[in-house]
Amino acid sequence: MEFLELTQEEYSAFQKKSPFHNFTNSLMNMRLYELRGIHVKYCGVKKDGVLVLSCAMVEKIILRKFKYLYVVRGPLCDFRDVELLGFYIKNLKAYAKKKHYVKVVFDPYVLYKERDRNGAYVEGGFDNSYVIDNLKKCGLKHEGFTIGYNKNEQFIRFMYSTYLNNETEDSIFKKLERGTRNNINKMKRYAIKVVELKENELERFYKISQSTADRRHFLNHGETYFKLLKKAYGDQARFMLAYLDLEMMIEKDKKEISELEEKIMDLKTNHIQSPRIERNIKEQERLLMDVKKRLAKSVELKEKHGDKIDLAASIFLFEGDEITYFVSGSYEEFMMYRGQYALQWWAITYGLKNGYKRYNFYGINGIFDKNDAEYGVYEFKRGFPGQVEELVGDFKLVLRPLIDKVYEMRNGR
DSSP states (O other): OEEEEOOHHHHHHHHHHSTTOOGGGSHHHHHHHHHTTOOEEEEEEEETTEEEEEEEEEEEEETTTEEEEEETTOOBSOTTOHHHHHHHHHHHHHHHHHTTOSEEEEOOOOBOBOBOTTSOBOTTOOBOHHHHHHHHHTTOEEOOOOOSOOTTSSOOSEEEEEEOTTOOHHHHHHHSOHHHHHHHHHHHHSOEEEEEOOGGGHHHHHHHHHHHHHHHTOOOOOHHHHHHHHHHHGGGEEEEEEEEEHHHHHHHHHHHHHHHHHHHHHHHHSSOOOHHHHHHHHHHHHHHHHHHHHHHHHHHHHHHHOSEEEEEEEEEEEETTEEEEEEEEEOGGGGGGOHHHHHHHHHHHHHHHTTOOEEEEEEEOSOOOTTSTTHHHHHHHHTSSOEEEEBOOOEEEESSHHHHHHHHHHTTO
């Protein structure tokens, strides 16, 4: 076997064919690192002249002047091949020592054990514990089955995903949780449009995401980051916006009011009165009152905000046969219009129409307690059919133990 540096092209060709490919280890994400001033290195292992392992690596600074090496969602290989893993880790360790790195960190994009929609392990489901066992055999330390969001600046460990193969729009809709189905039905009553923002319109996305970050007290990426992401990913990063078309909404409400008034008049004049007819009249009058209130609200909003109101926005990343719901936000003032549901339904139906096999709602914290502060994020996502997915976690190869211990202590670990 031969341990060697790879070109971008060699790495990308191998990554695209790997069962562990994802946007995080894609060449697009490596371009984003480079645009942010972070140099990416590629290496791999060849066996009898054939590439059998590849990885992308970036340097990260700790304690101001020391560095560690992060293998980005890798390596990509057959984790059953202990000989291959041992050879790779031995050579990577020698390389890292020569460069004076404190440690090497790995977080392979490999699912651990099968879980269901509620986060429970599935009896008889897949079990990739061997990946952890084999990496430990080769000298790596497993960082454990962490929950919450990773403080190491790597990626998340828990996700929620919907599989689209063999599904239709109708079959997905029938599998929605009742509350989610009701919210999507209500969303469809409004004049909501979902459009893609152009590069010179990304500020609208940033304002929404920052509003959400301020409300929920988390750190948002800066506007520059989002512009660089778009530059790195190109057409494979779509910034989608859900907005309310008030002009259309007002016309829609006026038409519905006219139809309801005609129906009520017909029930009162062209039908023999009975308890059933009276109940029907009362129901239609209740609906008429609701639509009139909605119309008055729409007219008020139009006077204040103009013809269109931005409701919510999301970034969707496209890689291989997967769509990932990456970053999003919504204006709290207009959440009753359910713009986030419009975006989710757009992404799922787009995936179905265009042959994508997986819709990844992406990060959840792995805490399935209703009292947890972040439970609402998981609850929103589990309203759609799918399953919780848990990755095998982080591993590290420590080369300078004292420095690493100081770093860990300073970071509360």
